[in-house]
Amino acid sequence: MEDNRSKKLVVVGGGIGGALLAKSLQFDVDLVLIDPKEYFEITWADLRSMVEPSFSERILIKHTDYLVNGRVITSSAVNITDKEVLTEDGQTIVYDYLVIATGHKDPIPTRRKDRIEQFQQDNEKIKSSNSVLIVGGGPSGVELAAEIVVDYPEKKVTLVHRGPRLLEFIGQKASTKTLDWLTSKKVEVLLNQSVDLNSTSEDEKVYVTSGGEKIAADCHFLCIGKPLGSSWLQESILKECLDKKGQLMVDENLRVRGHSNIFAIGDITDVPEIKQGFLAQQHAGVVAKNLKLLMKGAKESKFVKYKPSSTIAIVSLGRKQGVLQLPFATFSGCIPGMIKSKDLFVGRTRKTLGLNPNPDGN
Numbered sequence: 001m002e003d004n005r006s007k008k009l010v011v012v013g014g015g016i017g018g019a020l021l022a023k024s025l026q027f028d029v030d031l032v033l034i035d036p037k038e039y040f041e042i043t044w045a046d047l048r049s050m051v052e053p054s055f056s057e058r059i060l061i062k063h064t065d066y067l068v069n070g071r072v073i074t075s076s077a078v079n080i081t082d083k084e085v086l087t088e089d090g091q092t093i094v095y096d097y098l099v100i101a102t103g104h105k106d107p108i109p110t111r112r113k114d115r116i117e118q119f120q121q122d123n124e125k126i127k128s129s130n131s132v133l134i135v136g137g138g139p140s141g142v143e144l145a146a147e148i149v150v151d152y153p154e155k156k157v158t159l160v161h162r163g164p165r166l167l168e169f170i171g172q173k174a175s176t177k178t179l180d181w182l183t184s185k186k187v188e189v190l191l192n193q194s195v196d197l198n199s200t201s202e203d204e205k206v207y208v209t210s211g212g213e214k215i216a217a218d219c220h221f222l223c224i225g226k227p228l229g230s231s232w233l234q235e236s237i238l239k240e241c242l243d244k245k246g247q248l249m250v251d252e253n254l255r256v257r258g259h260s261n262i263f264a265i266g267d268i269t270d271v272p273e274i275k276q277g278f279l280a281q282q283h284a285g286v287v288a289k290n291l292k293l294l295m296k297g298a299k300e301s302k303f304v305k306y307k308p309s310s311t312i313a314i315v316s317l318g319r320k321q322g323v324l325q326l327p328f329a330t331f332s333g334c335i336p337g338m339i340k341s342k343d344l345f346v347g348r349t350r351k352t353l354g355l356n357p358n359p360d361g362n
């Protein structure tokens with residue numbers, strides 16, 4: 001059997017894509033994972049942690065818990081050459097193979113314990129408010145509104161969204177069902193409007209929308225989506241491989257176009273499909289196989305091809321309900337709730353990383 005353990009693989013980005021890829025190749029190569037945080041965060045379970053901070057204990061997983069045979073560098077990558085990755089803290093990491101998995105940029109704390117504290121503070125903010133304003137009607141805004149009204153039904157929640165419908169990343173039917181659900185829970189939803197938060201301070205407790213409406217709220221949460229994590233590549237050897245949106249253009253084997261030893265996975269890629277964590281996991285599986293083939297010197301025709309997925313997405317609506325979009329139908333209610341909303345795929349994701357799904361035995 002070929003021994004590739006002297007080959008250097010650098011994975012940049014420790015979200016689900018990068019974490020899973022690093023885990024699966026840790027015994028095959030000399031592996032380095034670069035991430036600005038010391039932990040992997042199950043991002044799609046964040047909003048539950050805002051209403052139930054103890055939930056965050058299971059969704060924040062130190063990289064060293066699942067990577068027992070690789071090196072973790074806790075810093076951001078700031079540039080790459082054709083042989084090295086440069087990090088913000090001044091390190092130069094040599095690679096033979098590189099995987100970029102920097103998904104979305106989120107300025108969250110480096111240390112796990114500080115992130116847990118942030119969720120506790122968010123929860124205190126919710127608990128001490130009678131009314132909450134949520135700005136943004138994408139998946140984060142919708143799921144947060146739902147978490148709050150389900151766990152704290154006495155709170156008045158207002159959701160303001162700039163676009164004409166909620167959840168614009170999926171179909172109209174899903175938007176309508178979500179709007180109906182939120183309205184039935186007495187969430188006030190204002191569409192086609194924005195809120196200029198610079199002109200309002202939380203102390204004033206009155207927010208004015210672009211449509212001139214006044215919203216009284218004791219606190220607000222901004223859920224307007226995060227920027228792609230590719231700005232650091234704009235002056236690098238990959239600058240020509242970024243499309244207009246800042247996504248990395250990849251071929252059918254998930255190799256960055258024109259670079260035989262550089263791959264990209266997850267939300268950062270231009271693969272034409274909805275950006276989802278379960279798809280980032282599939283990308284990681286394809287790239288793990290292709291890296292092994294590449295290291296073996298296999299012909300390119302043997303490489304695994306990635307086929308973009310059709311439109312499947314689930315948005316949770318509190319702990320028991322949700323909206324599920326399949327390619328030919330959209331459902332709302334308890335069935336999507338049973339699939340996603342109870343545990344938000346946390347146990348399953350922990351298991352995929354080789355960890356106990358319920359470390360506290362609950």
Ligand SMILES: Cc1cc2nc3c(=O)[nH]c(=O)nc-3n(C[C@H](O)[C@H](O)[C@H](O)COP(=O)(O)OP(=O)(O)OC[C@H]3O[C@@H](n4cnc5c(N)ncnc54)[C@H](O)[C@@H]3O)c2cc1C
Nearest residue numbers: 013014015016017044077102103104229266267276277278
């Ligand atoms: C509210 C909500 C609900 C969702 N629900 C689901 C769901 O039910 N199912 C599902 O499959 N998906 C869901 N998603 C989508 C899912 O969260 C993403 O598709 C997934 O997290 C993408 O994973 P990733 O590894 O590509 O990137 P990310 O999770 O964005 O991770 C990127 C990593 O790269 C790191 N990074 C960034 N820049 C740098 C740099 N310069 N150097 C080093 N590291 C860097 C970051 O710190 C981070 O660790 C949901 C998303 C939202 C917002």
